[in-house]
Amino acid sequence: MTTWLPTLSGVDRPAYRAIVDQLADAIRRGSLKAGDRLPTHRLMADLLGINVSTVTRAYREAERQRLIGGEVGRGTFVLGGAAEARLFAFADRPQDTLIDLSTNTPPKLAGDDALAKAIAAMMEEGDLERFVDYPTPGDLHLHRLAAEVWLAEHAVKCVAEQIVLCAGAQHAMEAALAAVGANVIGCESLCWPGLKAIARSRGLTLHALPMDRDGLVPDALERAAQQGLKCVVCMPNLHNPTARTWSMARREAIIAVARRHDLILIEEDVYGALMPVLQPSLASLAPERVCHVSGLSKTVAPGLRLGYLVLPPALQGRQEALEHHTHWYISPLGAEIARRWIADGTANVRLQRQRRELSARWKLVRTILTGNELEGASASPHLWLPFVRGRDSQRVADLARRAGVAVVPSETFAAAIHAEPAGIRVSLGAASSRTRLQEALNRLASVL
Incomplete structure (x- = not known):
């Protein structure tokens, strides 16, 4: 059991909140690591000289924030293992002062009311019940056709047969990394936390590459490629977190490096559709070496857990194996709503x-x-x-x-x-x- 304890003297907020805040901070700084067992409610209360109910409230809030988890008969353990553990931790609730x-x-x-209308239409058609069953090959083909339309409207030209359907863009990224099979992955020096989580869970090493105001620096990528780097994940449009978008010249420069050194580029493009003037996707500029990852959560609705992965020809031999894995994770109901919204214009x-x-x-x-x-x-x-x-x-x-x-x-x-x-x-x-x-x-x- 860890010896970690929060400090409550001099805090200017409720004790339970101070415990949660300090717990999250300890996880972020690495003094608490995934798997560390925390004191029991009673022991924590005794050590701090507070009521057990206060500790219980703190642990319950920390569980809601996915910082810790309890196992019956074993105790309470730290779940978070990195700074990104604090994301998704807060709720914009009216009773809270925190925004x-x-x-x-x-x-x-x-x-x-778009969701209510879609469900009502499916009920009227007498079609709703079949979406509690597994999707059929015919269903999946229709979803791919809808994805082809959506991607074409947002600067990604491909055919339906190239598209791997996934349960969200993060799932699509994980599938892309599995298809590439590299152990060391290049990425921007600041990258979206989901990539860090995937790398940690799959035992991959992230090779941080410097950025400037125009995005990933070509000379840095050149040096890394000369040292043996074979795969790079990048976000050319509205980069998370810097919101930077690559110029056309930068896109061409990065692709030129990739072609010289036979690099695979994984283009993460969940925000690109938001741009009023679409830039050419890396997948359209270099379809022979770009995996394109996108989805609908950031542009249409967060609850539509549907991601799209477009593979380059060199990796399409792995598509069938990927699909056998990814299709089980897709919600048939969510996918059908997405298909209808793309077809009738609701998504746009x-x-x-x-x-x-x-x-x-x-x-x-x-x-x-x-x-x-x-x-x-x-x-x-x-x-x-x-x-x-x-x-x-x-x-x-x-x-x-x-x-x-x-x-x-x-x-x-x-x-x-x-x-x-x-x-x-x-x-x-x-x-x-x-x-x-x-x-x-x-x-x-x-x-x-």
């Missing part, structure tokens, strides 16, 4: 509404955070606030949280120790309304 701008989720759409209507709402939220950003350096376009669901070297991103995030707003420091995204650039990510879609976002931005402005 969560840490989770990159699309804005909620007012008067959203929702996408356009997301663009308009994000544009309105960016106007608030530019009004309230004036005087601060900002990175991101009006289509981006997140804002990046870059910091000068030496400014502590984690401390700024901690101060912001004390002011009542949750943001994410660059350390959470770091693929290597002391990765640059430093800054914080602010998720604009996470607030439940523009009014709530305005309140959060005012709090953040006071901290900055």
